[in-house]
Amino acid sequence: MTASTPGRVQSVETTFEVLEYIRDNEGAGVTDVANALSVSKSTAHGHLSTLTSLGYVVKTDGTYRVGLQFLELGHHARARYNLYEAAKSEADQLAQTTGERCQVMVVEDFRGVYIYQTAGEKAVQTDSHIGSTVDLHCTAVGKSYLASLPAADLEAYLEDVSLSARTEHTITDREAFLEELEKIRDQGYALNLEERITGMRAVGAPILTEGGDVLGAISVSVPTTRIEDTVHESDLPEQVQRSARVITIKTTYS
């Protein structure tokens, strides 16, 4: 970050750069961090030792790694949404019956965040995991969510972000996107036809409150090569929607 706005605490920004670096590199040493962030060794060491003394970083075999203490912050943030507990078992069930990957998403700062993810027997590895963020406009979960949003909020979203292309199938035209959302509203579920990752499709449905407000969304992703089989074997859209409804009921009475 070159342009640091006044009133911001720079060392905090540095610390999180350090954290993100050792996260993305599965642990690192002092010199390593110093070089990567272009700071002196003493600076890197200062941050790492501070974080270690706070318990947010652990040092094992001479390499610094992200500590489990972040689980407490992370899980706490997740618990606020009152979705995790209810959605977990439904997602597990969905993954088991379909054999594919299932994810539960909520939205923060106009970005989709997976608060839970579970893999069925046949599920392929993807880049997404618990805590990772995705664009809303090119995912089944994201489109389900947007389609359930009040008009004003949807407007605010479209003002804020751009429908940037992730693959050749991503919907980037605003009008086409609004039509897509309309369609999703009508049918009650969203499809992702390789709009984020080539070769991967997904079926998603919004998770609503009893009052109709959208809390998040749930989806099942399937490789395109298997999508026909999966849809035939089990009516995927229907199953995903049913799971979403069950989660609504569970969250209401808890």
Place this chain on the structure above:
Amino acid sequence: MTASTPGRVQSVETTFEVLEYIRDNEGAGVTDVANALSVSKSTAHGHLSTLTSLGYVVKTDGTYRVGLQFLELGHHARARYNLYEAAKSEADQLAQTTGERCQVMVVEDFRGVYIYQTAGEKAVQTDSHIGSTVDLHCTAVGKSYLASLPAADLEAYLEDVSLSARTEHTITDREAFLEELEKIRDQGYALNLEERITGMRAVGAPILTEGGDVLGAISVSVPTTRIEDTVHESDLPEQVQRSARVITIKTTYS
């Protein structure tokens, strides 16, 4: 923290104090934080706005809350242990068949950390959740772990911590504790007889590698009032041990 050791970055310590405060208070405002931490409003504001711009804190309805971005750090730390994926489904199953609460623990800095927790039908609410830390000496998971530790590591642990009493049943005597561990080694599982929370018992078993190294532990907690029934209905120690063994196998081939 009054005594700040040289070489430590103070603002990082402050930032995490801020984070922990807004976590423990389910969100807070600037003035609130400033008063609680005895810093000026501008300082609190600086930290909060920095954290917000980094996405680690979100501001909704004028209150700052812990952001979901910590999930990415937390889940990443958890994934390192290669236990979560394998243990999750086993824990779920254990919770379902017993109807009680089941938890999976690993150890970091001589503290037990719950990397997963799931509640069965009858499970009572406790103070523990994903990410929370517990003493090793007064929990079924912790004792299972310690009992499986090489002698040298156990020695290091006993040097480092004190067997402080949590309830009247906590084992605080070193000799008695070593005997307890011996017994646990013999029988292959650990019991917690209200040693951490009055009224709560638990059965735990260590999760080992094929080579015999201990990775963590799994346990089922049951209120004392129900323990007789549960143990009779299902041979709890046997079930917990079986789950632990299944996790070993799963982690080996993944």
Place this chain on the structure above:
DNA sequence: AATGTCGTTCGGCAGAAGGGAACAGCCACT
């Protein structure tokens, strides 16, 4: 309309974070 509370912004100063170099500890390699 007035008062209290809150969040935000603005300078000024002191303290602290960062840089660099020197020290120490470790492993590998010869």
Place this chain on the structure above:
DNA sequence: AGTGGCTGTTCCCTTCTGCCGAACGACATT
């Protein structure tokens, strides 16, 4: 076993910056 090169760690010094206090602006409350 000795040596070289790599680490991590510590030290001091400079200067930058994070902290404070106060003033401002935005609300809500009475």
